[in-house]
């Protein structure tokens with residue numbers, strides 16, 4: 381089949397329908413570059429987009445390509461960050477070949493896609509400032525807020541901005557949990573020197589959720605030395621937490637004072653106007669048209685957590701793509717109406733993982749690690765299943781929290797547990813016990 385015989389726009393439409401939750405407005409910017417040896421090569425505008433598609437959408441695009449052409453085809457996402465003649469194939473370990481950023485950056489979480497209002501103006505401005513001159517303005521930068529108000533979004537945006545404006549920088553971006561578990565692993569394996577080299581020789585260190593250091597004395601001590609090593613070389617440090625430094629329990633005084641050396645910026649709950657702008661922005665990113673009355677209904681009803689706004693838009697988009705339904709106020713009220721009668725989940729990922737750890741007597745670090753032992757794999761899959769059903773987290777967020785796994789691994793684990801628990805009595809009982817434990821935790 382020649383390349384020009386492939387109806388690429390129908391493939392894009394079919395891919396949107398096959399997986400509406402991941403459909404994006406920027407699908408329009410994808411181009412078919414070649415069709416050779418049974419593989420469609422799709423050119424992506426950025427590495428982050430190629431990364432996102434490879435991790436999350438390969439299945440949907442392959443199924444779409446096969447449905448539209450009637451042939452067994454493969455799909456490969458490529459990008460051309462170096463502006464060379466031939467496109468660079470996407471390398472899963474790297475965000476760009478010129479930077480060492482081991483963590484996968486999300487293409488949606490950019491400064492362009494971040495709505496600025498009174499509630500987050502300082503945090504946003506300081507992130508922009510540091511990403512334009514690392515280690516010079518605010519060091520460290522400490523951002524804190526309640527859940528779902530944009531901390532992680534800003535951290536991704538800093539990395540994306542730095543990666544696109546500078547060359548050959550070493551950036552480490554990870555959750556504090558990952559830092560602690562790598563530290564513990566390094567002690568266990570006698571690799572402490574290598575660990576220290578990894579974290580003390582970077583141009584920027586970004587740690588998400590540093591409240592996790594609470595009560596972990598050795599990790600605090602190690603981080604204290606990492607901090608000093610970086611700060612003395614004027615390397616940039618960015619930290620985020622769900623509370624200000626002074627409210628992190630059992631935080632060493634030496635760290636507490638260092639966390640306040642630079643700038644501490646709080647993100648507050650956004651106003652109605654900011655929420656409305658966020659609804660519109662999110663809809664645009666997902667390529668969904670939302671009428672004004674629907675946008676304002678969402679912004680009025682969902683007030684405290686932007687993640688829930690995103691959830692409502694994803695649901696509307698899924699219905700619009702799969703049923704070809706028009707998004708109108710009655711559809712919106714159906715969705716938001718359901719939300720109202722749902723009991724408000726106060727469970728977090730931490731509640732879920734703690735329950736699983738206690739119940740199966742396993743270590744958190746193992747659940748988030750790479751072990752393939754059955755005694756770890758099953759509790760890990762159950763954690764993902766429960767996180768999906770008992771919290772409001774997206775597949776991507778669950779993957780991020782459980783050791784940086786991708787969305788398709790999370791989906792596979794959830795499906796597997798759902799299927800097995802129908803037949804396997806022991807598994808069914810385990811889920812029921814954990815369900816009860818979590819209901820008690822919720823109170």
Ligand SMILES: Nc1ncnc2c1ncn2[C@@H]1O[C@H](COP(=O)(O)OP(=O)(O)OP(=O)(O)O)[C@@H](O)[C@H]1O
Nearest residue numbers: 493494495527528529530531532533658686687690
């Ligand atoms: N000002 C904003 N503009 C656009 N999107 C936003 C904004 N604030 C938050 N969001 C979106 O809300 C969702 C949740 O944000 P994010 O994950 O950054 O929250 P968080 O503060 O890190 O939460 P948590 O503490 O639970 O990890 C993301 O999809 C993010 O893009």
